[in-house]
Amino acid sequence: NAGVTQTPKFQVLKTGQSMTLQCAQDMNHNSMYWYRQDPGMGLRLIYYSASEGTTDKGEVPNGYNVSRLNKREFSLRLESAAPSQTSVYFCASSPGGLGETQYFGPGTRLLVL
Amino acid sequence: GDSVTQMEGPVTLSEEACLTINCTYTATGYPSLFWYVQYPGEGLQLLLKATKADDKGSNKGFEATYRKETTSFHLEKGSVQVSDSAVYFCAFQGAQKLVFGQGTRLTINP
Numbered sequence: 509n510a511g512v513t514q515t516p517k518f519q520v521l522k523t524g525q526s527m528t529l530q531c532a533q534d535m536n537h538n539s540m541y542w543y544r545q546d547p548g549m550g551l552r553l554i555y556y557s558a559s560e561g562t563t564d565k566g567e568v569p570n571g572y573n574v575s576r577l578n579k580r581e582f583s584l585r586l587e588s589a590a591p592s593q594t595s596v597y598f599c600a601s602s603p604g605g606l607g608e609t610q611y612f613g614p615g616t617r618l619l620v621l
Numbered sequence: 622g623d624s625v626t627q628m629e630g631p632v633t634l635s636e637e638a639c640l641t642i643n644c645t646y647t648a649t650g651y652p653s654l655f656w657y658v659q660y661p662g663e664g665l666q667l668l669l670k671a672t673k674a675d676d677k678g679s680n681k682g683f684e685a686t687y688r689k690e691t692t693s694f695h696l697e698k699g700s701v702q703v704s705d706s707a708v709y710f711c712a713f714q715g716a717q718k719l720v721f722g723q724g725t726r727l728t729i730n731p
Contacts, residue, residue: 512664541718550710550723551665558717566718598664609655610719612664 510534512613514599520619521589529584529616531599539602540582541566541610542574544595551598557582589620623648623715627722630708634701635730642696642725644685644711653714654678654687654694659724660707668696668709703729 512533521527533540538559543551553566557576571593573585582601586593596617600610628643646654653672657665669678671687671694678685683698694711706729711722 548723551721553718556718564717600665608653608714609667609670610665612657612666614662614664 512599512601512611514597514613514616516616517614518617518619520621521586522621523590525589526585526587527589527618528586529597529599529618530581531583531613532581533599533601533611534580535601535603535611536579537601537603537611538579539604539608540576541600541602542572542582542584543598543600544568544593545598545615546595554584554597586618589618591620594618594620623713623720625711625713625720625722627709627711627725629723629725631726631728633728633730636703637700638729640696640698640701640705640727642709642711642727643693644695644722645691645693646711646713646720647692648713648715648720651689654685655712655714655719656683656685656694656696657710657712657721658707659710665710701727701729703731705729 515530541556542554555574557563560579599613602608602610655670656668658668669680671678674689676687708724712719
């Protein structure tokens with residue numbers, strides 16, 4: 509039981525490049541989330557998915573898209589990366605409804621030059 | 622709107638000192654409350670939680686009591702260890718997501 513896994517661990521992009529951050533959970537959870545963590549700002553919700561096939565915007569969705577591919581996987585895509593998207597990205601999941609105890613992945617550190 | 626206010630850090634203590642990290646929240650109703658911990662280079666882990674007023678959550682020597690009168694959920698530990706060095710996040714269950722505070726960095730010196 510690996511919990512929540514994320515790939516890659518670290519990525520460097522140039523401005524304008526695109527990339528997809530992958531997230532998978534093996535706990536059969538219904539809800540999944542993407543956060544970004546910036547110094548002094550805590551965690552900010554980018555997008556979430558209450559169940560397979562549904563996605564909704566969080567606090568800071570601009571510049572991102574998501575796909576809930578199936579119950580296990582929830583990917584985050586940056587279509588045209590900007591330096592302001594330099595951050596650490598965390599994926600999380602929760603068993604049932606939104607707002608329950610969440611289980612976090614180890615994070616992806618992204619640097620946009 | 623919904624928000625969490627945490628004691629600002631960083632906080633530096635000596636081993637075996639007492640710890641309190643303050644947390645207050647603004648929310649509708651009486652949501653579940655959480656403390657998460659983030660060790661260096663890792664994701665967040667649930668440390669403890671409380672689901673209703675006057676409940677006390679506890680884990681690894683840490684405790685926090687749900688105080689609805691003061692809308693607070695302060696984190697306490699009687700004797701900290703070097704291994705407790707981490708960033709601590711207070712959070713509550715909002716309508717559709719967890720609402721996190723900004724985090725408090727704790728460093729324990731031997």
